[in-house]
Amino acid sequence: MILEIVLTVVIVVALLLFFGVSPGTILLVLGIVVLGLIALTILAMFLFFVLTDAALLFRKPVKGTFLRVDDSGRFDHAVYQVGDAEYSCNFPAESFGRKRIYQENKQYLLLIPRSEKRRTAYDRHSLMIIAVGTLFSALLLGLMILGVSFFRSMV
Numbered sequence: 672m673i674l675e676i677v678l679t680v681v682i683v684v685a686l687l688l689f690f691g692v693s694p695g696t697i698l699l700v701l702g703i704v705v706l707g708l709i710a711l712t713i714l715a716m717f718l719f720f721v722l723t724d725a726a727l728l729f730r731k732p733v734k735g736t737f738l739r740v741d742d743s744g745r746f747d748h749a750v751y752q753v754g755d756a757e758y759s760c761n762f763p764a765e766s767f768g769r770k771r772i773y774q775e776n777k778q779y780l781l782l783i784p785r786s787e788k789r790r791t792a793y794d795r796h797s798l799m800i801i802a803v804g805t806l807f808s809a810l811l812l813g814l815m816i817l818g819v820s821f822f823r824s825m826v
Contacts, residue, residue, distance in 0.1 A: 684701075713808065713811045713812055713815050716808045717809060717811070720804045720808050724801065724805055727782060727798075727801070729784070729785060730782035730783055731784075732782055733753050733780075733781055735751035735753040735778070735779055735783075736752045736753075736777070737750075737751055737776070738751060738752050738775070739775070740773060741759065746763040746764075747763060748760045748761075748762070748763060749764045749794060749796075751792055753783060756787075757790060758781065758790050758791060759791055760791070760794050761791050761792070762793070762794075762796070765796055779794055780794075781793065781794055
């Protein structure tokens with residue numbers, strides 16, 4: 672996928688040079704495109720964390736017992752037991768210090784859906800990731816807005 676993108680950019684730049692577009696104009700456009708992609712990434716990250724924060728409002732806190740780390744899906748995730756049901760954590764399981772973080776048969780505070788249809792949970796590690804991610808993405812978004820307003824004032 673990355674190779675196709677790089678080859679496409681090289682071909683487009685070669686064609687633009689062949690048709691007489693100046694290298695300075697090409698670099699300016701490429702810089703604007705890269706900055707636009709960075710801005711879209713920051714915005715998408717901010718929206719993800721804000722929507723995740725909003726989803727937390729519709730969950731209830733319960734105590735759950737850690738069972739195992741399941742590695743059958745796209746990523747390893749913690750599995751907890753609440754009552755007779757098993758709940759999978761929405762975020763990937765921590766790989767660094769896993770034995771200290773996840774201890775079998777230990778009770779943890781979880782946030783689970785109020786309805787019984789979905790069997791997903793947020794544990795303390797995912798809540799910490801959400802809090803830090805929300806803070807940093809809001810900070811990055813604010814810096815991006817300040818940067819855009821600074822460059823607009825220069826033009």
